[in-house]
Amino acid sequence: MLTQLSTNQDPFENRNRGTRKCRRKKMGLVGKGFAIVAADTSAVHSIMLHKNNEDKIMLLDSHKLVAASGEPGDLISFEFGGLIRVEYVQKNVSLYKFRNGIPLTTAAAANFTRGELATALRKNPYSVNILMAGYDNESGASLYYIDYIATLHKVDKGAFGYGSYFSLSTMDWHYRSDMSVEEAIELVDKCILEIRSRLVVAPPNFVIKIVDKDGARDYAWLQDVTTAAV
């Protein structure tokens, strides 16, 4: 499997890795009073699959989900870099809650994350793409798209990775802003089906998590392949 080298000259491409796209697929969408995030569960380094049931969607607090992915590269610490950043954000969100007695809103948590990424961008950039979903009592469910160069945008549907080429188009066609949970899950299934059918490096397994007024929790683990027992 050959990875293509990109020819762009932007100053943030200081590694000899391939394109900024990665094989870690994540997507999310907002429905009526809830937000869903789905991610693949393969932990891959170069050509080897370390584990295929890795949970890449972390709980930021009771009503927030963060799906974060690092880029494939030469260094293994990369991926750890991504997860460590999410833990850092997690702890800061908790700290705010302890200090002030009320939890951060999703918008505030997203802006804090963006701020951290933006500050690090010109010093020690780490390439983590983030989809942050959350539920606030005042404003309902929301989804935030945060790029690896700290571009923040509130979206109804978002996706990262090679799979985004397929899932964004599928979601553009079928998405309605007042979807029920069942309809949203059907749409996520359609996206996953599309990814599995058309992406040559399609990951076999996915995890879907949901956040609504009752909190953030696992919804489903879709398994196509189980690892051999060793």
Add this chain to the structure above:
Amino acid sequence: MSIFEYNGSAVVAMVGKNCFAIASDRRLGVQLQTIATDFKRISKIHDRLFIGLSGLATDVQTLYQRLVFRHKLYQLREERDMKPETFASLVSAILYEKRFGPYLCQPVIAGLGEDDKPFICTMDSIGAKELAKDFVVSGTASESLYGACEAMYKPDMEAEELFETISQALLSSVDRDCLSGWGGHVYVVTPNEIKERILKGRMD
């Protein structure tokens, strides 16, 4: 592809009779992929001053936050709003501070100065100001915008006619640029009111 063309953008400002208009496209892209069609590039600093930022979206957001911070401090100290000329100098200074590691955006500043005289200016990513009496443009569609504005612009237009002109100039220019478009966002500012309108153009 240059880093200025990573997200895609188009911003234009025009002067009218005691009024000004500032418009931008709405696309947020990541090179060839469109992420969102409702990205805000123009922000209000105060009721008579707007800034539109084209270029890399992350720097657009960072720079905007820094400028709002500086303007709020100014308001606390001076107990008044900043004049557009002063604000332009502030933006220029902030950009030049980062001369050897710049913010990758080009601002377009539009405001109503003393006696309701409209003021527009643009600058490059390191703060070289360019004042103009008629219109200023920036973004990936800037070349098309120059042509369209030059052809359509007339001096001393009233607010409604100015809106029509800037909208047509914006839409026809972004139609020739694949990285910008997906509608338009136009603010027409007179001494009495701010009119914000969303344009629906070719949604591609």
